[in-house]
Amino acid sequence: MIVKRRTPQSASGEPIVWVFGLALVASLAAIVVLIGMIVVRASESFWVRPIEQLTLADGSQRLGSVVRREVGEGGVSRTLYQVGNRDLGQGSFTWIADREVEGVSRPAQAVMLERSAWGVWFGLPTRIVRLTEGGAEPLGEGDTFWAEFERQHAEAIERERAIEALDEGELADVNREREAWRLRIADVRRRASESGGPAPLPVWAWGVAVLAACGAGAGAVAVRRVGGARAWRLALAVLAFLAVGFVAIEAPWVRRAPSAAEVAAVQAEAEKALATLDAEAASVEARIKAIEAEDAKYRVEVVDPLTGRFAPESLSSPDVPMRVSQVVRVVRANELSFGEKLRVLGARWWEFLSPEPREANSEGGVFPVIFGTVALTILLSLAVVPLGVVAALYLREYAKQGLMTSVLRVAVNNLAGVPSVVYGVFGLGFFCYAVGGYVDTGPAEPLPRLPWWGLVAAMAVIMAAALTLGAGVVRGPGRRGWGAGLCWSAAVVLLIVVVMKTPYFDGFFATRAAEGSPTFGARGILWASLTLALLTLPVVIVATEEAIAAVPRSMREGSYGCGATKWQTVRRVVIPGALPGIMTGAILAMARGAGEVAPLMLVGAAKHASELPVSTDPPYLHLDRTFMHLGYHIFDLGYMSQDLEATRPLVWTTTLLLIAIVLILNSIAIAVRGRLRGRLVSAAV
Amino acid sequence: MTISTPQRGYRVVDAIRAGEAVAPEVHKAARTDDPVLEVHGFSLWYGKSRALHAVDMAVHRGKVTAIVGPSGCGKSTLLRSVNRLNDLVDGVRTDGDILLNGSPVYGSGVDVITLRKRLGMVFQKPNPFPMSIRDNVVYPLVIDGERRRKVLNEAAERALTAAALWDEVKDRLRESALGLSGGQQQRLCIARAVVADPEVLLLDEPCSALDPVATLRIEELIHQIASRYTVLIVTHNMQQATRVSDFTAFMYLGRLVEYGPTAAVFQSPHLPETEDYVTGRFG
Numbered sequence: 001m002i003v004k005r006r007t008p009q010s011a012s013g014e015p016i017v018w019v020f021g022l023a024l025v026a027s028l029a030a031i032v033v034l035i036g037m038i039v040v041r042a043s044e045s046f047w048v049r050p051i052e053q054l055t056l057a058d059g060s061q062r063l064g065s066v067v068r069r070e071v072g073e074g075g076v077s078r079t080l081y082q083v084g085n086r087d088l089g090q091g092s093f094t095w096i097a098d099r100e101v102e103g104v105s106r107p108a109q110a111v112m113l114e115r116s117a118w119g120v121w122f123g124l125p126t127r128i129v130r131l132t133e134g135g136a137e138p139l140g141e142g143d144t145f146w147a148e149f150e151r152q153h154a155e156a157i158e159r160e161r162a163i164e165a166l167d168e169g170e171l172a173d174v175n176r177e178r179e180a181w182r183l184r185i186a187d188v189r190r191r192a193s194e195s196g197g198p199a200p201l202p203v204w205a206w207g208v209a210v211l212a213a214c215g216a217g218a219g220a221v222a223v224r225r226v227g228g229a230r231a232w233r234l235a236l237a238v239l240a241f242l243a244v245g246f247v248a249i250e251a252p253w254v255r256r257a258p259s260a261a262e263v264a265a266v267q268a269e270a271e272k273a274l275a276t277l278d279a280e281a282a283s284v285e286a287r288i289k290a291i292e293a294e295d296a297k298y299r300v301e302v303v304d305p306l307t308g309r310f311a312p313e314s315l316s317s318p319d320v321p322m323r324v325s326q327v328v329r330v331v332r333a334n335e336l337s338f339g340e341k342l343r344v345l346g347a348r349w350w351e352f353l354s355p356e357p358r359e360a361n362s363e364g365g366v367f368p369v370i371f372g373t374v375a376l377t378i379l380l381s382l383a384v385v386p387l388g389v390v391a392a393l394y395l396r397e398y399a400k401q402g403l404m405t406s407v408l409r410v411a412v413n414n415l416a417g418v419p420s421v422v423y424g425v426f427g428l429g430f431f432c433y434a435v436g437g438y439v440d441t442g443p444a445e446p447l448p449r450l451p452w453w454g455l456v457a458a459m460a461v462i463m464a465a466a467l468t469l470g471a472g473v474v475r476g477p478g479r480r481g482w483g484a485g486l487c488w489s490a491a492v493v494l495l496i497v498v499v500m501k502t503p504y505f506d507g508f509f510a511t512r513a514a515e516g517s518p519t520f521g522a523r524g525i526l527w528a529s530l531t532l533a534l535l536t537l538p539v540v541i542v543a544t545e546e547a548i549a550a551v552p553r554s555m556r557e558g559s560y561g562c563g564a565t566k567w568q569t570v571r572r573v574v575i576p577g578a579l580p581g582i583m584t585g586a587i588l589a590m591a592r593g594a595g596e597v598a599p600l601m602l603v604g605a606a607k608h609a610s611e612l613p614v615s616t617d618p619p620y621l622h623l624d625r626t627f628m629h630l631g632y633h634i635f636d637l638g639y640m641s642q643d644l645e646a647t648r649p650l651v652w653t654t655t656l657l658l659i660a661i662v663l664i665l666n667s668i669a670i671a672v673r674g675r676l677r678g679r680l681v682s683a684a685v
Numbered sequence: 686m687t688i689s690t691p692q693r694g695y696r697v698v699d700a701i702r703a704g705e706a707v708a709p710e711v712h713k714a715a716r717t718d719d720p721v722l723e724v725h726g727f728s729l730w731y732g733k734s735r736a737l738h739a740v741d742m743a744v745h746r747g748k749v750t751a752i753v754g755p756s757g758c759g760k761s762t763l764l765r766s767v768n769r770l771n772d773l774v775d776g777v778r779t780d781g782d783i784l785l786n787g788s789p790v791y792g793s794g795v796d797v798i799t800l801r802k803r804l805g806m807v808f809q810k811p812n813p814f815p816m817s818i819r820d821n822v823v824y825p826l827v828i829d830g831e832r833r834r835k836v837l838n839e840a841a842e843r844a845l846t847a848a849a850l851w852d853e854v855k856d857r858l859r860e861s862a863l864g865l866s867g868g869q870q871q872r873l874c875i876a877r878a879v880v881a882d883p884e885v886l887l888l889d890e891p892c893s894a895l896d897p898v899a900t901l902r903i904e905e906l907i908h909q910i911a912s913r914y915t916v917l918i919v920t921h922n923m924q925q926a927t928r929v930s931d932f933t934a935f936m937y938l939g940r941l942v943e944y945g946p947t948a949a950v951f952q953s954p955h956l957p958e959t960e961d962y963v964t965g966r967f968g
């Protein structure tokens with residue numbers, strides 16, 4: 001008889017469950033602490049802090065706001081003050097020991113000036129002046145100061161806007177046109193001087209080629225009439241096709257370099273156009289100058305109590321007070337109510353998000369950085385998802401499962417373990433220099449004419465062979481001949497060689513490359529996104545393979561049973577069934593790609609990119625441009641900055657932003673997947 | 686294999702067990718001059734193991750023929766041989782031939798895709814595709830190149846009506862087919878199988894995953910469509926075989942044992958083993 005024992009504690013798994021729970025709590029806590037710290041630090045970054053006036057032991061006065069306090073060596077408690085006023089030759093942050101401080105007050109009239117250059121300025125505003133021929137005419141002082149300042153500041157902003165509009169509108173247009181003309185001259189000169197590709201064929205040789213082409217064409221037609229063997233018809237057609245191609249490419253009027261007269265004509269035309277453009281530019285510049293001259297009249301004096309000096313216009317002219325237009329914002333920190341402080345906080349965040357960075361990224365906005373990050377992520381998804389899905393489809397659906405596919409799978413999984421900076425090195429060498437260089441200037445060592453045409457002919461023959469061999473293939477699912485596969489592989493290899501070695505292509509941007517400014521042959525957003533696509537490819541492939549394998553066999557059999565071919569089954573049943581899983585892969589790839597920094601430093605992220613990769617001038621999408629990226633921006637702010645204390649808050653806000661963007665992109669993708677799932681949801685059968 | 690000791694000796698089954706070749710017992714009424722399907726000495730191997738042993742059988746035009754037999758006797762294999770679905774399994778080898786309306790199914794020049802389009806198949810487990818109800822039904826037409834919306838919609842309505850599903854789904858044709866109940870899904874699969882007017886409808890235990898009510902509906906449905914199509918149905922349910930079929934074939938270990946009109950096979954079988962099987966005393 002079997003004795004029934006009480007269920008022991010260990011059988012119910014009680015202790016283990018506790019360990020599981022603890023592990024979960026630990027991971028959650030790590031995440032919450034990380035996110036929480038970023039959010040807290042980022043949100044206090046832009047908060048208005050009060051301005052304190054310190055009377056030090058030696059009797060001097062300083063203005064500044066408290067950043068943090070600490071107990072240093074020897075138990076001396078000290079405080080880090082932001083004191084600004086870098087133009088006076090002091091550091092903008094300074095530690096002050098508490099025992100040196102004799103008195104602290106918060107003067108109501110103290111302000112913190114956020115300036116368009118040289119960081120912040122702490123001081124006491126005294127007056128606004130208008131410079132005239134003879135001297136300075138005061139506009140506002142004492143009680144009238146603030147009202148006058150508001151008015152003048154609004155006007156100064158208007159003037160700034162006007163200058164900006166002229167600068168980025170008319171002047172930029174003119175400059176673009178000038179550049180286009182300059183390039184046209186350089187281009188025609190280059191083509192006239194160097195013979196692009198092999199020397200033109202002698203006319204008689206070309207005539208022979210024309211005759212041969214006609215002969216081949218006639219032969220092809222004749223054989224078709226007579227009804228010769230399929231292989232013969234195909235061979236003759238290929239030959240005729242090649243001959244026509246040769247004749248067209250080698251035609252004397254195609255291969256001719258521009259004559260001296262043509263060069264001169266282009267040059268004359270360009271010079272005329274340039275003259276008008278120069279005049280236009282001069283007039284726009286004069287208008288800008290006029291506005292600037294008006295702007296230079298309005299000055300504001302804000303005095304530093306320590307030295308008694310006002311904020312200067314620039315370092316080189318310390319005795320001229322700053323222009324009103326140099327003020328970004330005046331924060332009357334000690335007089336602001338809570339609501340007004342919130343307003344300033346909002347304004348600072350807005351300024352952080354919207355415009356371009358200033359002063360080596362330590363001030364201004366990060367809009368181009370956000371834009372670059374999002375553009376990169378989108379481009380990378382556009383590249384990696386189709387590539388990964390197609391590769392996984394082949395690997396799972398078409399390739400014969402065996403040693404080869406297992407090795408491939410292991411290789412793909414190992415790719416995921418390669419350090420990302422290695423991808424950067426590869427991307428720089430392969431995409432930027434090899435592929436980009438090819439796009440710019442054509443093949444570095446093109447083949448001579450005859451061997452190249454020989455390769456083309458070989459490729460055409462092999463493709464024709466593959467087509468004939470493959471014709472019998474379409475019938476049965478899963479039955480493919482070795483011959484056709486081999487031929488296709490050979491044809492693809494030949495195609496790559498043919499494209500790589502063509503003597504007829506000398507690049508799309510050869511002129512600019514010759515001037516030393518490559519277009520695609522350098523770091524840029526296109527190559528960066530392709531590099532990241534490679535980096536994230538394993539994620540997509542693995543996810544897609546799993547999703548495809550999860551499509552039940554019964555579904556495929558149902559499709560075949562309806563008389564579908566393998567391709568129709570894959571396209572209409574397998575891919576839709578696997579779509580949610582594929583989307584998961586895409587989401588993971590996006591998240592990984594958006595957070596990657598190391599390879600970007602090599603292949604295209606820039607500390608400062610003056611132009612977005614998308615613009616309103618043709619070709620609208622400038623994939624050759626470098627771009628700014630939040631991940632790299634954080635690195636730049638945190639480690640490359642001149643003034644670490646000043647950029648520290650920006651590190652937090654930028655980090656918060658990066659996380660938010662990844663979150664938003666992921667949420668969009670997850671929402672899309674959710675809708676797909678909703679469409680495909682399976683009721684219990 | 687035996688649930689009760691057989692009282693009599695089984696001439697055919699014992700020979701099959703001994704591995705001898707025996708001719709199946711085919712009733713006179715089961716012979717036909719105008720068969721839709723003719724199976725001629727058809728054998729099939731999965732790798733080394735042989736699943737069908739030289740099966741000979743003629744399926745009557747416009748009738749419902751049921752195939753019964755113990756599990757693993759090769760019923761599904763025979764059915765899947767007709768539309769060459771077994772080609773998808775690695776290592777399958779065949780011998781002999783099957784004729785579909787006189788044209789060979791096996792042989793070097795046969796276009797398998799076209800062949801499958803002439804047949805409709807319904808599987809044991811409903812297998813709707815991950816697409817809308819309408820797209821599921823017209824799938825065979827779409828892969829055949831039909832793109833005209835009007836034609837497709839009409840075909841979908843016709844097939845769904847034939848499968849007794851139209852009234853239930855006519856308002857949700859655009860919704861995913863995976864949201865239907867099991868019985869509805871199976872009727873959807875039947876609609877999909879008949880939409881392209883197949884020459885033969887192959888049903889492999891179409892009711893095994895369904896509850897009795899859904900089973901009854903499908904059986905009614907088979908009755909209705911039997912007037913238009915030739916149906917070959919595999920079933921484990923003897924009542925179902927008597928209810929829906931005109932002819933019944935009894936298979937055992939990859940061989941045909943007895944084949945005749947359903948009434949004869951169930952009420953006066955020629956072989957004692959058949960009688961014991963259909964009454965549940967053997968198998």
Ligand SMILES: Nc1ncnc2c1ncn2[C@@H]1O[C@H](COP(=O)(O)OP(=O)(O)OP(=O)(O)O)[C@@H](O)[C@H]1O
Pocket residue numbers: 731736754755756757758759760761762763774
């Ligand atoms: N894909 C396969 N590979 C190898 N052997 C198979 C395969 N499919 C079926 N078999 C074998 O072939 C024989 C016949 O199988 P089949 O599925 O035709 O039986 P069945 O009569 O349909 O049985 P059931 O009533 O249980 O569905 C069985 O012995 C089975 O193990």
Ligand SMILES: [Mg+2]
Pocket residue numbers: 760761762889
């Ligand atoms: Mg079966």
